[in-house]
C-alpha cells in the first residue's frame with residue numbers, strides 16, 4: 001500500500017495514515033464525503049464538490065474550513081501524488097473526529113479531513129457505447145439523502161444486488177416514484193425533453209446531474225424538466241441514462257428484464273454523453 005495521503009493539512013505516506021478506533025467516522029459512520037474526478041491532472045467541478053462537502057458537513061453540525069481553502073489543499077495534494085498529470089479520482093472524507101464512544105458527541109470536536117487519490121478506473125467503453133442494465137429496488141434509506149453521508153449501508157447492499165443480477169446499477173423507488181441510483185442520478189428522455197426527479201431531500205443533488213441540467217442540455221437546446229417520475233413511466237420510456245462522477249453519462253438499455261426503447265442508445269443520450277466527454281477533455285487510454 002504505497003502512495004500519499006492528505007491527513008488534516010499534512011501529506012503523509014499511506015502506511016502512516018491511521019484511523020483511531022474511537023474515530024466517530026469508524027464507529028458511527030459520523031461523517032461526510034466527496035468524490036472528485038481529475039482529467040489529466042485538471043480538477044473537474046472541484047469547486048462545486050467542495051462547496052457541497054462544506055454544506056453536507058454543516059447539515060450534520062460539523063464546521064469545516066471554507067471551500068476555497070479545501071480547493072487549494074486538494075489541488076496541492078494531487079500535485080504531490082503520482083496522479084499529478086493523470087486521470088484520477090479524489091476521495092475526500094470528513095469525520096467528526098475522535099471521542100470516547102457515546103451517541104451524543106461532545107461540543108468543540110476537531111473534524112478529521114483526509115484525501116486519497118486513486119485511478120479514475122473508467123468504465124469499459126462498451127458500456128458507454130451500447131448501454132447497461134439496471135435493476136429496481138425499494139429505497140430503504142433515510143429522509144436526508146441530500147447529505148453526502150458516509151453512512152452508505154443501503155447503497156452498498158443495493159449495488160451488490162445489482163452486480164449479482166449482472167446489472168450496472170440499482171435504481172431505488174419510493175412511494176411509486178423513482179429517486180436515484182445507489183451512486184448515481186437518473187434521467188429519462190421523452191419527446192426530446194430531458195426529465196429527472198427534482199432535487200428534494202430524497203436524492204443527492206449530483207454535480208454531474210447539475211452539469212447536465214445547467215450546461216449540457218441548454219448547450220444542446222434541450223428542455224429540462226425536474227419532475228417526479230413514476231416507476232411505471234420509467235419502465236415505459238424510450239431513453240434512460242445515469243449520471244455521476246465516476247459513472248459519467250451512462251446509457252441504460254435494460255431495466256430488470258425489460259428492454260428500454262429499441263434497446264439502442266438514443267440520440268439525445270448520445271449527444272449528452274458526447275458533450276460531457278468534450279467538456280471533461282477525457283481521452284481514453286491516456
Ligand SMILES: Cc1ncc(COP(=O)(O)O)c(C=O)c1O
Nearest residue numbers: 183184185204206207208244245
Ligand atoms: C446516492 C448518489 N446519488 C447521486 C450521485 C451522483 O453524484 P455526483 O454527480 O456528484 O457524483 C452519487 C455519487 O456518488 C451518489 O452516491
